[in-house]
Amino acid sequence: MISIQGLSKVFTSNKSNTAAVDNLTLSIDQGDIFGVIGYSGAGKSTFVRLLNRLEEPTSGRITMNDKEITTLNKRELRLVRQDIGMVFQHFNLLWSRTVADNIAFPLEIAGIPKAERDNRVKTLIELVGLTGKETSYPAQLSGGQKQRVGIARALANKPKVLLCDEATSALDPETTNAILDLLVNINKNLGLTIILITHEMQVIRKICNQVAVMENGKIVEQGNVLDVFLHPKQTVTKKFVKQIMGSDEEDSDISHVMNRYQNGKLIRLHFVGETTNDALISQIIKKYGVDISILQGKITQTQAGAYGTLFIQMDGNEKDMNKAISFVREETSVELEVIHDAN
Numbered sequence: 001m002i003s004i005q006g007l008s009k010v011f012t013s014n015k016s017n018t019a020a021v022d023n024l025t026l027s028i029d030q031g032d033i034f035g036v037i038g039y040s041g042a043g044k045s046t047f048v049r050l051l052n053r054l055e056e057p058t059s060g061r062i063t064m065n066d067k068e069i070t071t072l073n074k075r076e077l078r079l080v081r082q083d084i085g086m087v088f089q090h091f092n093l094l095w096s097r098t099v100a101d102n103i104a105f106p107l108e109i110a111g112i113p114k115a116e117r118d119n120r121v122k123t124l125i126e127l128v129g130l131t132g133k134e135t136s137y138p139a140q141l142s143g144g145q146k147q148r149v150g151i152a153r154a155l156a157n158k159p160k161v162l163l164c165d166e167a168t169s170a171l172d173p174e175t176t177n178a179i180l181d182l183l184v185n186i187n188k189n190l191g192l193t194i195i196l197i198t199h200e201m202q203v204i205r206k207i208c209n210q211v212a213v214m215e216n217g218k219i220v221e222q223g224n225v226l227d228v229f230l231h232p233k234q235t236v237t238k239k240f241v242k243q244i245m246g247s248d249e250e251d252s253d254i255s256h257v258m259n260r261y262q263n264g265k266l267i268r269l270h271f272v273g274e275t276t277n278d279a280l281i282s283q284i285i286k287k288y289g290v291d292i293s294i295l296q297g298k299i300t301q302t303q304a305g306a307y308g309t310l311f312i313q314m315d316g317n318e319k320d321m322n323k324a325i326s327f328v329r330e331e332t333s334v335e336l337e338v339i340h341d342a343n
């Protein structure tokens with residue numbers, strides 16, 4: 001749906017040049033929730049602002065639904081911008097307008113007649129969960145409610161793409177989760193493609209299906225979220241994954257566990273993707289009559305399913321334990337490794 005080729009933005013100030021976005025090539029599919037993650041200064045904001053030409057590129061091409069954004073004149077750009085909604089970190093609301101009038105603002109600019117505008121605003125207020133707040137002013141709202149207004153306003157002209165620039169960074173964790181849930185609903189129910197930039201891996205984990213990691217204006221790693229979580233290649237990506245899962249060292253630091261549980265087999269289970277195997281543990285206990293103690297682990301959920309590691313101790317009859325191990329290895333998608341065997 002969106003194709004970006006050789007996109008660059010160079011800022012010149014005090015005779016020094018900064019390549020905020022550096023020769024970036026990327027494609028984004030219809031219906032994706034595409035996350036761009038990077039540390040401060042990586043070029044994320046510049047990148048997202050280039051997409052709707054709030055920032056003019058120095059070079060490169062952006063096409064959206066076969067329309068070349070980068071060559072549009074002002075009038076054409078105004079029309080295309082109706083297809084691209086944008087949500088900002090600090091909401092950018094009009095403080096002298098009520099919630100309803102903030103949401104109606106882009107519709108007024110687009111010349112939508114009053115009756116249609118009112119209808120649309122009513123629907124949007126319901127969609128973002130602000131019923132009852134129509135006549136409140138932004139100053140009377142919480143951060144989460146302000147962002148709901150920002151989202152409703154971004155959706156007013158029925159865009160095809162929603163750009164979110166650190167949309168949850170000013171919010172507390174609980175409010176962040178509620179806003180992320182709202183974005184997923186919008187993506188599912190309206191079929192909207194969402195591009196969001198963030199410095200928080202939790203945001204990527206929770207709602208994105210694709211992720212690109214930015215550093216120094218470049219995309220250094222990209223792929224579906226589970227793959228990137230499982231096999232981070234670049235140091236910067238590994239750091240982001242560590243934000244959520246802790247380090248590999250923590251995972252493998254099970255010597256204390258090995259000392260305490262000396263019977264049976266110490267096993268590491270690695271869960272990946274769509275088969276969460278929720279009932280795996282109880283299934284093997286029932287089926288093979290073995291005892292299982294859960295010792296340590298961390299499993300997390302992404303849009304593509306669960307992944308993570310669990311350390312267990314399995315005890316019982318040797319034959320039964322071996323059958324249970326074969327079952328996991330052969331009939332489930334869970335990877336199993338016996339890391340210590342007392343027998």
Ligand SMILES: Nc1ncnc2c1ncn2[C@@H]1O[C@H](COP(=O)(O)OP(=O)(O)OP(=O)(O)O)[C@@H](O)[C@H]1O
Nearest residue numbers: 011013018020038039040041042043044045046047
């Ligand atoms: N208008 C500008 N003039 C000059 N330099 C700029 C301008 N905007 C951004 N930059 C520079 O471009 C680089 C990328 O900035 P950008 O804001 O895109 O990064 P970011 O990843 O969004 O960071 P943050 O999360 O802190 O906003 C930085 O080095 C920044 O100083």
